[in-house]
Amino acid sequence: MKMTRIFAAAIAALGFAGTAAAFEGDQHTPHAHHWHHDGPFGTYDRQAVQRGYQIYQEVCASCHSMDLMRFRNLAQPGGPFEEEAFPNPNDNPIVMQIAASYTRVWDMDEVNEDGDPVERPGLPSDPFPAPFDNPQQARASNGGAYPPDLSLIVKARGHGENYIYALLTGYEEAPADSHLAPGQYYNPYFPGGAIAMAPPLADGIIEYADGTEASVEQMAEDVTTFLSWAGDPHMEKRKQMGVMVLIYLLIFAILVYLAYRQIWSNVKH
Amino acid sequence: MTEENGAPGADGQEPSRRDFIYIAAGGAAAVGGGLVAWPFIDQMNPAADTLALGSIRVDVSVVAVGSEITVMWRGGPVFIRHRTEEEIAEAQSVELNALPDEEARNDNLPAGTPGTDANRVLRPEFLIVKGNCTHLGCVPLGLGANTGDYDGWYCPCHGSHYDTSARIRRGPAPENLPVPDYFFETETTVKIGLSPEEASNSGWAVS
Amino acid sequence: MSGPSTYNPSTGIEKWLDERLPIIRLGYDSFVDFPTPRNLNYWWTFGGILAVFLMIQIITGIVLAMHYVAHEDYAFESVQRITRDVPFGWLIQSMHANGASFFFVAVYLHMFRGLYYGSYKAPREILWILGVVIYLLMMATGFMGYVLPWGQMSYWGAMVITNLVGALPFIGEAIREWLWGGFSVGQATLNRFFSLHYLLPFVIAAVVGLHIWALHVPGNGNPVGLEARKGKDNKKDTLPFHPYYTVKDGFAIIVYLMVFAVFVFFLPTVLGHADNYIEADPLVTPAHIVPEWYYLPFYAILRAITFDIGPIDAKLGGVLAMFGAIGILFVLPWLDTSKVRSMRYRPLTRWFFIFFVVAALGLGWCGAKNPDDFVMGIEGFKFLYLGQFLTFYYFAYFIVVLPVLGIIEKPKERPASIEAAVLGTDKA
Numbered sequence: 001m002k003m004t005r006i007f008a009a010a011i012a013a014l015g016f017a018g019t020a021a022a023f024e025g026d027q028h029t030p031h032a033h034h035w036h037h038d039g040p041f042g043t044y045d046r047q048a049v050q051r052g053y054q055i056y057q058e059v060c061a062s063c064h065s066m067d068l069m070r071f072r073n074l075a076q077p078g079g080p081f082e083e084e085a086f087p088n089p090n091d092n093p094i095v096m097q098i099a100a101s102y103t104r105v106w107d108m109d110e111v112n113e114d115g116d117p118v119e120r121p122g123l124p125s126d127p128f129p130a131p132f133d134n135p136q137q138a139r140a141s142n143g144g145a146y147p148p149d150l151s152l153i154v155k156a157r158g159h160g161e162n163y164i165y166a167l168l169t170g171y172e173e174a175p176a177d178s179h180l181a182p183g184q185y186y187n188p189y190f191p192g193g194a195i196a197m198a199p200p201l202a203d204g205i206i207e208y209a210d211g212t213e214a215s216v217e218q219m220a221e222d223v224t225t226f227l228s229w230a231g232d233p234h235m236e237k238r239k240q241m242g243v244m245v246l247i248y249l250l251i252f253a254i255l256v257y258l259a260y261r262q263i264w265s266n267v268k269h
Numbered sequence: 270m271t272e273e274n275g276a277p278g279a280d281g282q283e284p285s286r287r288d289f290i291y292i293a294a295g296g297a298a299a300v301g302g303g304l305v306a307w308p309f310i311d312q313m314n315p316a317a318d319t320l321a322l323g324s325i326r327v328d329v330s331v332v333a334v335g336s337e338i339t340v341m342w343r344g345g346p347v348f349i350r351h352r353t354e355e356e357i358a359e360a361q362s363v364e365l366n367a368l369p370d371e372e373a374r375n376d377n378l379p380a381g382t383p384g385t386d387a388n389r390v391l392r393p394e395f396l397i398v399k400g401n402c403t404h405l406g407c408v409p410l411g412l413g414a415n416t417g418d419y420d421g422w423y424c425p426c427h428g429s430h431y432d433t434s435a436r437i438r439r440g441p442a443p444e445n446l447p448v449p450d451y452f453f454e455t456e457t458t459v460k461i462g463l464s465p466e467e468a469s470n471s472g473w474a475v476s
Numbered sequence: 477m478s479g480p481s482t483y484n485p486s487t488g489i490e491k492w493l494d495e496r497l498p499i500i501r502l503g504y505d506s507f508v509d510f511p512t513p514r515n516l517n518y519w520w521t522f523g524g525i526l527a528v529f530l531m532i533q534i535i536t537g538i539v540l541a542m543h544y545v546a547h548e549d550y551a552f553e554s555v556q557r558i559t560r561d562v563p564f565g566w567l568i569q570s571m572h573a574n575g576a577s578f579f580f581v582a583v584y585l586h587m588f589r590g591l592y593y594g595s596y597k598a599p600r601e602i603l604w605i606l607g608v609v610i611y612l613l614m615m616a617t618g619f620m621g622y623v624l625p626w627g628q629m630s631y632w633g634a635m636v637i638t639n640l641v642g643a644l645p646f647i648g649e650a651i652r653e654w655l656w657g658g659f660s661v662g663q664a665t666l667n668r669f670f671s672l673h674y675l676l677p678f679v680i681a682a683v684v685g686l687h688i689w690a691l692h693v694p695g696n697g698n699p700v701g702l703e704a705r706k707g708k709d710n711k712k713d714t715l716p717f718h719p720y721y722t723v724k725d726g727f728a729i730i731v732y733l734m735v736f737a738v739f740v741f742f743l744p745t746v747l748g749h750a751d752n753y754i755e756a757d758p759l760v761t762p763a764h765i766v767p768e769w770y771y772l773p774f775y776a777i778l779r780a781i782t783f784d785i786g787p788i789d790a791k792l793g794g795v796l797a798m799f800g801a802i803g804i805l806f807v808l809p810w811l812d813t814s815k816v817r818s819m820r821y822r823p824l825t826r827w828f829f830i831f832f833v834v835a836a837l838g839l840g841w842c843g844a845k846n847p848d849d850f851v852m853g854i855e856g857f858k859f860l861y862l863g864q865f866l867t868f869y870y871f872a873y874f875i876v877v878l879p880v881l882g883i884i885e886k887p888k889e890r891p892a893s894i895e896a897a898v899l900g901t902d903k904a
Contacts, residue, residue, distance in 0.1 A: 040742050068556050072321050088464055090321055125321040148754075152556075155745060156753035191763070231753075234559075234566045241567070242741025249737060252301060253730045255294040260723045262290055267715060268898050269514045308564035312539055317561035 028188040030159045030166035033221075037228065040243070043236050044229050049080040051208055052226020055219050058206050060150065063142060063197075065130035068151035069230055071099040072124040078236050080229070090124040098122075102129050143183040145196030154224070154231040161224050163189065168220040171199040324462030326454065329395060337412050339400060342461050346400030346408050347449060348422070349459070352433060357393050359420060360386040360434035368445075369437050375448040377473040386434045387476035389448055397459065398435040399449055402426065404442040422446070481505045506692055511714035512721050513698035515898050519593070520696065521728030522586035528729050529579040530684065534677050536572040537621075544624065546670035548663045551626035552755040570744040576618055577747045578736050580770035583611060592829060594817030595697045601809040603690040608805045610683050615771070615802075617676040620669040622768055623661075627752030632765045634661045634669075640778070643792040660758070700890060700897045701817030713894035764846060772843030773836055774798050779847055780867040782860065797867065804874045811874050813882030821888040825881045832873045835866045842866065 036045040053074065056066070074081045075092035086092040099122035106126050110118045122129070132138040139146050148156075157163045166189045174186035184194040201216045208214050229235075315323070325342050329349060332338050337350035352360070365371050365383055372381060373388040382388050390396055402409050402424040409422035409431060417423030418439065419432035429440030436445040451461040452471035463471060483504040485491045494501055543562050545554040558565035587607070590596055596604035623634045638661060642652040657664025695704060695714075704713040715721070739747065747769060751762045767775055781793035788796065804811075819826045842863035851857045891897040 068553070068560070070318070070321070072317070073560070076317065088320070088324075089317075090324060091464065123326075125318070152753040156750050158750045160750075238566060238570075238741055238744070242737060245737050245741060246734060248297075248301065248304070249730055249734045252294070252297045253727065253734065255290065255297050256723065256727045256730055259288075259290045259294045260727050262288055263719050263723050267514065267720070268895075269715075308567055309535065309539055311563045312565060312568060313542065314563050316543075316557070316563065316565070318557065319561075 027191050030162040030189055033162050033165050035161055037235065040239055045225055046080055047210065048222045048225040049229045051210065051212060051222040053080055054209060055206060055223040056226060059200055062131055063147040064150045066128045066151045066230060067130060067149050069128045071095050071122060071126060073233060078233055095124050099124050099126055104129060143196060150227055152231045154228045161228050164224045164227060165220050168201055169216055324460060327459045328457055329459050330457040347461060348398050348400045348411060350396045352394055352396055356420065356433040360432060370444045374445045376450040377471060378475055382475050384436055384445055385476060389434050391453065391473060396435060397448065397451055398446040402429055402442050403444040403446065404429055482509050508718040510717040511704065511710055512696050512717045513704055513713060513894050514715045515698050515700065515894055517699055518728060519589040521725050522582050522589065524725035525582045525729055525732050526586060529575060529582060530681060532571065532575050533579060536568050536575060539568050540572055541674060546667050548626060548666055551624060551666060555625045570740045574739045574744065574747060576621065583614060588833065592819045593697055593699060594701055596809045597812065597817050599694045600697065603687060604809055605806055606683055606687040606690055610680055610687060612802060613676055613680045617673060620673040623666065623669050624673065625752060626666065626756045628754045628756055628762050629749050629752040631661060631756035632762055633767050636765055640795045643795045698894060699818060699820065700894060702890065702894055704894055766844060773839035774801055776839040776843035776863040777801050777867045780863045801870060808874060812878040816887040821890050822885055823888060824885045828873060828877045835869045838866045839863065
């Protein structure tokens with residue numbers, strides 16, 4: 001039918017319009033890296049998420065908070081330390097140990113008899129400890145630049161994982177005509193090219209607990225996978241449910257279509 | 270409604286008998302409806318952060334003999350009293366039939382278990398009970414404030430007196446203060462709020 | 477409605493109820509035995525789809541409201557808590573956010589059906605006007621809803637749009653402060669937007685009720701644009717709504733839900749904007765402030781007016797043009813002078829309609845882009861100019877094309893009746 005054809009062509013044309021998150025200037029577009037969790041059936045590489053968490057703890061956490069994360073998230077369904085024997089994340093011994101390794105004041109409202117905030121080892125219900133008490137303190141320690149919270153960083157950047165990976169592996173010598181202020185570094189993937197974060201990764205700066213070789217590319221991939229999980233912890237369940245729902249709807253659609261044909265079979269239309 | 274399926278009189282056709290396809294489609298709709306409803310019902314269940322605070326661990330080594338602390342658990346107070354020898358003896362000497370409420374009210378033991386002191390504590394020196402009066406929910410006063418006529422707790426709202434096993438002795442409260450599910454995870458750490466597996470291995474037994 | 481009610485209560489309870497509150501009769505007359513043209517195509521299924529999506533938005537919205545906190549310090553976090561900690565919260569949030577987009581896709585297809593088939597023409601003018609009212613209420617609801625997560629786009633989109641109110645002469649500043657409840661978008665604004673966002677969908681539901689009532693007086697339009705015959709020939713042109721159109725609408729709804737499911741489960745963030753995953757910061761403005769896709773054409777129209785027109789400055793001009801673009805829809809039934817409803821029989825006007833669709837999509841594209849960027853890299857051809865051209869066409873379609881062509885175009889021969897169209901060779 002004519003109108004349908006018009007619409008089909010129009011929708012196809014709209015496909016060229018692209019997304020609203022247009023880059024400008026010389027910002028390089030990140031290259032499409034292949035991720036284990038890509039596609040409708042992709043799952044997070046659990047070992048990568050574990051290694052990525054190690055990188056976050058040892059490298060990133062000194063400047064970047066992850067305020068939306070709690071230790072118990074690490075052991076929840078789909079998490080890197082999920083253990084069937086401990087369905088309640090609060091009882092997972094790995095997570096209890098990780099949490100307890102941080103002693104600090106967790107809650108200013110948790111006070112002792114003198115009214116002073118209590119300093120204690122962490123519990124699974126506690127949040128990932130933030131390196132700074134407030135954004136101003138973060139800026140003061142980082143030359144005025146604010147290291148963004150990483151809980152949602154993958155979703156908060158137009159090209160997601162590809163951007164993070166490209167950024168971490170993309171530091172270069174500044175071109176002759178660039179104007180970098182002291183304390184800035186050149187990274188063509190960062191908007192404007194001048195980033196206040198020094199290259200955070202170098203070959204071998206950490207030793208992976210599972211013995212994997214810690215190259216920059218490996219670490220960038222692992223920490224990006226971890227950050228992706230942190231931003232979308234229910235992704236696997238979401239995709240699994242999606243498959244079931246679509247199969248169900250397909251069957252339902254077929255049944256209703258057959259009913260439709262049956263009902264309309266003996267009228268003129 | 271007799272004009273379902275096929276062409277009900279529009280072009281003068283005979284109505285056909287109910288077809289399998291309508292039942293199948295209707296059935297799929299009903300199943301789908303049920304499956305869709307579940308997330309909307311389940312979302313009102315406690316969320317993961319609430320469940321995370323569903324159990325707490327308390328270091329009882331800080332509670333000196335003859336003193337008590339109050340901790341918050343699942344939104345309400347829990348009294349942990351380190352009882353003296355006299356308090357324990359007092360609690361153990363009471364005859365069941367002297368009690369207004371003869372049941373143990375202990376979540377670790379079956380309903381109807383007799384309310385002897387032995388059925389209300391895992392270790393006699395530590396009494397752990399929920400701190401809302403069973404009358405209308407006020408928080409009773411204890412050591413250091415007002416232990417009432419039976420040396421336990423006294424509820425100022427309507428005058429209920431509890432003994433050293435936190436059982437109601439006089440006043441309008443109908444039941445003994447309930448004992449929450451707990452066990453000693455270590456010598457000095459009590460975990461309140463147990464998983465089913467922990468509950469079955471907690472060490473509680475009816476005396 | 478053609479003819480009196482044919483409902484015949486059979487059981488005792490039905491008769492008892494019918495004498496006191498004939499609600500089953502109303503339901504039967506409206507959705508069971510209602511005579512519906514037998515030649516409706518799939519463009520007529522979007523009404524049913526819209527009803528389903530209104531319900532989806534209301535139910536998911538009420539459930540989200542059980543967990544959401546409308547305070548600037550907690551709003552963003554509470555939405556994240558829903559997606560992370562609330563059982564199935566991730567699903568309900570994804571359904572609500574994507575549901576809004578799918579609600580708008582359906583409403584646009586529904587409206588374009590109306591434009592093509594002349595559904596707004598006499599005697600359905602009030603039906604059309606009620607529809608435009610619903611559309612405006614949807615836009616208000618969607619705008620306020622998008623502010624609630626309190627992300628960067630939430631905050632700055634609210635700033636831009638509410639600042640437009642300030643363009644009104646004399647009263648603009650006072651109204652703006654009144655709307656904000658303060659000196660800028662803030663806590664007071666967030667709280668009242670939450671209250672109104674919860675309220676408006678129920679207002680929409682009430683207007684939908686009026687919309688269906690207004691529809692049922694003359695009955696549905698249809699692709700050939702002829703009214704169903706009354707009396708004994710009515711049954712040759714129509715079919716009872718149930719089971720013919722309940723099953724057809726049901727099928728269309730399921731197919732639409734399949735597309736919806738693909739987005740909810742596999743592409744949940746694709747229709748949104750990455751910047752809204754950053755918490756609102758009044759001190760940092762995003763590089764490109766863009767509204768959600770369904771407002772983009774109007775955003776382009778707003779930005780197209782960069783010049784003063786007499787005493788009206790460019791900013792005010794933009795606001796007037798933007799609201800005018802929707803306002804003009806109210807008077808469409810009187811602008812279109814053609815005696816013929818359906819564009820099937822208006823081949824010349826149809827070309828202009830096709831270009832109107834292209835213009836609307838093109839305006840959406842312009843709205844997403846920076847006005848100073850060049851279209852497809854062509855030097856000097858700014859998106860601003862394209863937007864201005866398409867805005868001109870948008871208004872010209874209603875103010876010039878439809879009135880003029882309605883008079884001068886000789887329409888194609890229409891079939892004698894709906895039945896004739898169904899039996900004959902009527903495929904245009």
